[in-house]
Amino acid sequence: MNLKKLNIEDLKASSDPSLFPFKTTEDYIFDNEPPHQERGVNAIEFGLNIKAEGYNIFVCGSNGTGRNTQVKKAVYEIASREKTPGDWLYVYNFAQEDEPLAITLPAGMGKTFKKDIEEMISELKIEIPKSFESEDYEKRKHVLIKEYKQKRENVLDEIEKKAFEEGFVLKQSATGVILVPRVNTKPMEPSEYEKLPDNEKEKIERKKSELHILIEQVLTEVRVMEKDVKKNIKELEKEVTLFAVRHIIDDLRAKYKEYEDIIQHLNRVQKNIISNLDSFKEEEEMPAQNFLGVKNITKENVFKRYEINLLVDNSEIKGAPIVIEPNPTYYNLLGRIEYVAQFGSMTTDFSMISAGDLHKANGGYLILQAMDLATTFMSWDALKKVIKNHQIKMEDINEQFRIISTTSLKPQPIPSDIKIVMIGPPWLYEMLYRYDEDFRKMFKIKADFSREMDKDSEKIKKYISFIKARCEEEQLRHFDRNAVAKIVEYGSRLVEDKNKLSAHFVAIADIARESNFWAGKDNAKYVHDKHVEKAIQEKIYRSNLIEEKISELINNNVLMIDVAGEKIGQINGLAVYEIGGYSFGKPSRITVSTYIGKSGVIDIERQVNMGGNIHSKGVMILSGYFGQKFAQEQPLNFTANICFEQSYDGIEGDSASSTEAYCLLSSLSGVPLKQYIAVTGSMNQHGEIQPVGGINQKIEGFYHVCKIKGLTNEQGVLIPQANVQHLMLKDEVIKAVQEGKFHIWAVSSLDEGIEILTGKTAGEKTSDGKYPKDTINFIVNEKLKDFAKKSAHPPKTKKPKQIETINSLKNTP
Template sequence: MSVTTQRKLLPEQLRWTCDPGQFDFATTDELPELEGTLGQARALTSIDFGLDIRESGFNLFLAGEPGTGRTSTIKNILKKKARTEPTPSDWVYVNNFKTPDLPIALALPAGMGTELAKDMSELITAVRSIIPKALDSKEYETNKSTIIEAYQEKNNELFGKLEAEAKERGFALQRTVSGLVMVPQKEDRNYTQDEYEALSDAEKEKLEEVGQELTEKLNDVLRQVRDNEKLTKDSLSQLDRDLGNSSVGHHIDPLREKYGDNPKVVEYLNAVQEDIIANLEDFKPQQPVQSPIPGLKFPRQEPSFERYEVNIFVDNHDAQGAPVVFETNPTYSNLFGRIEHVMQMGGTATTNFTLIKPGAIHKANGGYLIVDAREVLVNPFSWESLKRCIRSAEIKIEDPLEQYRFITIATMKPESMPLQAKIIMIGSPWIYYLLYHLEPDYRKFFKVKVDFDSRIARTPEVLKDYALFVSTHCKNEKLLPFDRSGVAGLIEYSARLVEDQEKLSSQFMEIADLIREASYWAGKDGGGPVTHAHVANAIEQKVYRSNRIEERMQELFDEGTILVDVAGEVPGQINGLSVISLADHTFGRPSRVTARVYLGRAGMVNIEREVKLSGPIHDKGVLILTGYLGGKFAHDKPLSFSASICFEQNYEGVEGDSASSTELYCLLSAFSGVPIRQGIAVTGSVNQHGMIQPIGGVNFKIEGFYAVCKAKGLTGEQGVIIPKSNERHLMLNDEVVQAVRDGKFHIWSVETIDQGIEILTGVAAGEKGADGTWPEGTINHMVDMRLKQMIESMKKFGASDKDDKKQD
């Protein structure tokens, strides 16, 4: 058996086929829905740990590619877990009667927030009815009159005594513009100016002395009157207070008893009672305001009782267990709440404690908050405020723009609330690593990483779960059911997505889309169960919608615009394979690689690198070739040559080392002069020891070269050489597999450069003997001889150059 035959892969090795017979159902309608998550054992273990541990900072970051089930998994887990946990408290904001700018936050058992608001509404309604009646009662008027009459009697008595004394001493108490004064009198009348001037100096002096003495007594009386007035006001205030206590007390006392277990609520109720008593006038019927226009009356504005309302901030009376909140738009206001304003006439904005609105973190307090990491990071102030909340374990409602204003605006500062919630962020691995390395506080607050893999091991249990996953989607979205062959085709597509015969994709978004598309095509085909043919058609149609550029490039191969030979033999020329990814479509294409060797000391010249069309990994692969050649052929001589390698008709960048083995084959052919079969394309990277290493995109590369060979005509001699370590990654399409089965196309796998060069040239590579030489007629021998010839030629040119210089 030839070496070429030994390295050939059998059709059964080119793809893994899912056996529909392993399923024990006719259609997925017979199956229950999937409970839990498909695969992801590592992620589920991390979630269990992160949700159970209650210490500070153990919040979760769900890292994984979109479509791997991160969001649906955490939602399903929390939906079950939250039901078994206690329902958190209600939160309400109430007026701070001492400092209205600092509203008070009250925590009450779930459902009691609504009760308090209802109780306060009923209280104020009752008080507004009771107090006016009490103020108009006969008893209140009698008591008030008694107090006022007593005050008036005391005042009359004081002024009566003073007036009597003044009269005895020739003076009278009179009221003037400036107040009460003592005026001297003559014959019960005031002195005239002439009569007063006619008095002697002694008489005048005596009148002044008496007047001064009486004025001092008048001042004493006025002081007593003021004291009596203050006592009267105190008595009237006490009367109102007693009325208020009797009217309000028996309504508030039951509330004090009802909320007696909450001292902060009792303190608030006491403040409410004090405010009502202090503002009894607000409860009196309001009289119309007299207009300056005769006959026109303006209605008086009713006093506001809004200060007695209760702002039900977080209401958990209907909640069953802990809350789970998924905030899809985590702006600052949506996360941390806001204080709304009402525009008044004239453009003035006003606010009060009833306009404080909660954010997602308030609603999730006592439970779980789920946010998208990217959305949190791109929204201003959200990330910094979230860190601040976790650090201080409290939630504050603030104006984030306050620090940027030149003029401070008066606003409210509501009392903060304690934070007791588990924060769960969902993002890509890229965001996770950026935060981990660039954000110092991140590691303190998100200590649990939940890593969702994009691929899962293919086990019998996973295959059954895949069928349940299909059943769940079909039932939830009312799609046509899948039969066993349809499920098998879907699973094969899943293995194709990850290019691994032992793994399946956990990119459930892609799988779900294929379920929907296959159901659509089954509906177009009559509406029966979805079969393997419908799944294959859905895949084909999906590719057709996206492969316009691939078809255009294929036309260039067909027209000969892009030069690729798929027949014949040429030394120093080989077909390499590359992969092109264009958003939603990936395909492979062959590229002609050529190598030229000649005398010189330049060594390996990578034309792509010289013109800056290659990336660092590709350059590394080319430099490895020098290491390989030196290690293999420079034990007994120095390497002295010049060689250029080029990707022909390449006008774009080249990156990756998957073509390094291709370039080395091309070099060996150029050195040895042995032609390479053009019907064989090559892929694989190589190390300095000549070992072939695995590469990515092997299926696309093979299928891309097959398409070119098919267009130019299959000869039965064409095929692709791949690394042996890539065998498990083969999930080729049915057409390529059938072509291999029919002997029209071939796949070889190799482990070393020597194995590959033998397939490409049909000439043995040769093994090095004990004397350090290779057998004659082998590739390695011919390369070694060519290198020696080049060195000898360089020596001759060097000697002739020296002779020429001597002659000069």
């Protein structure tokens, strides 16, 4: 049995400080590259370099494993070598004002073009009004008007002369020209007209009708003349305006001649200016006044349509743009169209379009947190549409929910070329991959980050560099080599593996900060190993209230746990509890009662719906093991009730299946089990012991119970042999083992374990297929044979004497 005891070297992988080539991290040659995992980093680099469609990246892993750091490092490195994409701007659409047009220019030219347009508008505000005040314009306009008036007067004089010759006088009225009969040179009074003979009146009316036709023809001619002069004046104004505007816009055309979209826009601007001359000729409007807090529209709005909305300005960016969005709402991703209140209604225009992250990252990289994206309304669907359609289409999300539709802007979509990097937990990746058909087409690269990494010299160097980086960046005290060794050991403890280190760098950084705090309390210049130990102990103390309360209940025998003596059908199993990120081990009493029956192994926890599926599976495996081992020649005619005593919560996991098997063997054989040895380990149907999780917490949990109840130098824990590599026990437990106060055994089969727990040989079948006498397996087999025999031939029950007398009386004639 002693051969199965573990040595001190088996209980922990200690780091030898003397192997570190420095006294403190202050002396260590600084390597600023963070610890990384080759698998995840290689996947990220591959995804960033391949430019094919759909090769966006989903980075999987737990928080604190360096995902964000590695993504940023890789993205910044590759982006710095790439070409800076162009600027994007929106301009007024003169053909359809609610559909602004998008134009792109090389990086930095957007800002220049915007400034040029602003200068153009400033010049237009001066030059256009000034052109209408010029002497040449006034002279030419005066000539046109004078010619028109002269022609008009000549025509009207002729008609007036004609009317006079026919005996009429022309008079102007509100309704037009009136013909009034005359007497000599004076208009005839109505009373005089009434005195005229009827034939004379008819003659006058006939002439009046003829003159009216002539007058109408003359007035039509005058209106044509007026229309012509207005047209000529308009042409003159266009000519004057074009002269004032052309040289300003021609300079811009020459400057941006390589950009067809800009040339077309400038042409449209020039055409619109010429077409809207009245807007520039109006007298200065009244000062803007407020009505109900809303400003009146002023003449300035005339020039607003010629302005530029510089949506994306890449003038200050070196390489490809990188956008990291911590809050990926719909509007943060796709941009928004803003509104202002105007006379009781909401108005907008192309200048109120704001860029989103997708616009800013266009031609570069967008880094998002997958959980934030998935839980934000409409964001995931919006992102998929951008990836699928290769364009960024800005829409007002509220339009989908309005009862009454309203007019809004529909900006021209912008072509997109963005590499998306999402960072999230593995379960979210699996859910999206399984249930969203588009996801697997759009995110073809999966970069996995593990919570652990191999413990080799290179990784230890990265750990040291990481600790020094924290000291340098956060002004912490430097660590001596002993303190560094403790942190390396802590890294192995976190992943419960001697040959691994934790990749949960947040936890490592936290311990470094807390160790620095306790070193400060000691006024120490450097952080020593005792400060790291203090930080770990204090971290536990802040979280272990429940553990201490349970220990108190055990110490007071409220929770009944025996750590001395031997008992039949009773054993201490070990379980792990996790509360708020803190896990600890606790022993649980497991009992088994057996008797003749045909129900087999009954899992009481399962019967009352307190046992999980995995635990029930472990019990069924246990049944399979007993059937395979003891039911080859006779049926198993027994019932066994397995119970976790004083358990009031659910039971899950199969780590107690071997413990239950030992207890069942004890109950059937009548051989007591040592109560001072606690057991953990799962088993298979062949009786092989399999590794379990939380092995360090389980051992330490039972040690703690033994300590408060009193160490007897016999107590210990039975663990699976496969778990030896996971041992990273506390120094206190190791010291107790070294002093012989506590023991740890490792076994690989049930037979090995039952020998330690009972002190009797398990027994293997001999060549005749039988177990040696007085072995555990022999005793159990004999008991099961006896159960089978009694089940097949149950003893007859003798009738009570009173009943026999009654029956005899019934049979008497």
